[in-house]
Amino acid sequence: MTPHDDGPTTRRQPDEVLLGFTLALRAAGVPVTQDRAQGFLAAAAELGAGDRRSTYLAGRATLCAGPDDLERYDQVFHAYFDARDGLPRPRPSQPPTTTPSLSQLPLDEGSGTGDEPGEDVLRAAASEVEVLRHRDVAALTAAEKHRVAGMFATLHPRPPRRRTARHQRWHRGQVDASRTLRASLRRMGEPADIAWRRRGTRPRRVVLLVDVSGSMSGYADALLRLAHRFTQAGGGTVETFTLGTRVTHVTRAMRLRDPERALVAAGETVPDWSGGTRLGETLRFFLDRWGQRGMARGAVVVVFSDGWERGDPTLLGEQMARLRRIAHRVVWVNPHRGKAGYEPVQQGVVAALPHCDDFVAGHSLATFAELVEVVSRA
């Protein structure tokens, strides 16, 4: 009756309820953009908004972008439309985000007074850098960690290359019959120069599988930084997954340019930091859902893990064998490999080793640099 305030406050408009749902979905981590939300409203309007099931289906079709989203969508939908007890739902807590100050560069001592003592300081700083390069990243203090994080920028992974089915012009190689003929046709059939071609190359896909279970927790941060370097250099051909109690696709987070933001985004995506591992099972899930379909086909697959396996090691062996048959090259990176007195005796490593092409160390920046070389050459 009263024209001025019966809209939003007393009776919520259906559109408002639906838009509220898209906000809740976005808060839960599904990337809902404005145009997707608009599509959702349009779809819901097509189906008639009164019905719960059709609203559910309209949202599923317009707001989700992959099977990972579907699970979250179901949870949020249920929480939003079914449980109306007026209590706020618990949201996944965000890990504390520390924003590093950009002024604190790895070599901050070097920019001191600039007088004679400067040289000494520089040398000292340089040797300290060299020491840090060989230190185990799990045993660093917070300040050292911060400096090592900056030093990751010195790693320059080159993606490995593969030959493609398509040819490109080249000044020697095979005769390019069709181009030669076309050139001569252009001259009305006069024979002309012979054109040559060779097979082109493209970056080969690199798949990084990072174990983030409890036993690897000291290395997770450094390994994700390494994955970030690979992703930034790889031009869209690098995919990263974390393995814990489940498999999480974190490539999207790794594509963020700034390493700190990428790590924070990965932290928000991965639900199982420092949990247990059942490597065999998670690997099988990866191969079923992603690897066998093509993600691992012909790719260089790098597994970062210490091989502590709670489950059945024979399953891990089987899955590694399967991975090897699909992948171009399988590299196993073990942080303990480079340490004195290490023997590959853990059940998981014993089961996996026969199916790896390379078994390399990965506990310090220097070993990461070696790994980068191994992957580039693969």
Add this chain to the structure above:
Amino acid sequence: MALESPEAVAARLGETGYLCDDALATVTFLALRMERPLLLEGEPGTGKTALAEAIAQSLDLPLVRLQCYEGIDATQALYDWDFPRQILHLRALEATGGVGPTDVEEAEKSLYDDRFLLARPVLQALQASPAVLLVDEVDRADDEFEAFLLEVLSTYQVSIPELGTVRAATPPVVVLTSNRTRELHDALKRRCLYHWIEHPGLEREVEILRSRAPEVSEGLRRQVVEVVQRLRDRDDLQKPPGVAETLDWARALQHLGSAEIDLAAASATLGALVKYREDAERVRQALDQMLRA
């Protein structure tokens, strides 16, 4: 279009032998109504490609199929000029003395004529529209191709510099399928309605068998589906059988003349159901247990 509800869509698809659940029917209905492309993902053998065929058949529209592969580019998806024929045409003009200094322009113009245009799938679909355009396994194409596809799918028109713009009178129904070998670009996904196709439940799969393989006897049909469903529940198979495999297996058993599954016939036809040696071994053991129970 005469389809005014998801139920009507399901019924029409059902007439062609494609049985779908309400989620798939709804999303198809929305795609038709909102004129948005439909992006289908799911396990291999769950009927992604078959849906496009069924839509085409049930709406009585031509189906244009674009199979994607690595390195596909605009000339293979849109159009190309038939260069040899253009040359022949010029030669023919020359031979008949048709080209004088005055009508060079005329001759040039005649080169870029409809008859020298090779319409590739996307252009075909736009010209033939209303039609169904199936872009199969879009994840196999390169990123650049996705960007190009996005452009076509948002405007439903193609500009050919020499001829002008081809615009679809009514936008074609577009179905994209992907096997998730890589993540598609967000921009493309946002254009589309998304659906993940699951394996069908027991009753539905029996129904599918009934409509797709009517020659298989009723008893065998149910038994086959029960076995396949139980195999899918196991999580130790490398490649759980899809609906296509179920159909193949039922037909194979029928050809052998078995009225019900026995171990000998099952072992002989296992190649129709599972495609890995390790899986075959596991399935044989599982079958042994199931049949004894």
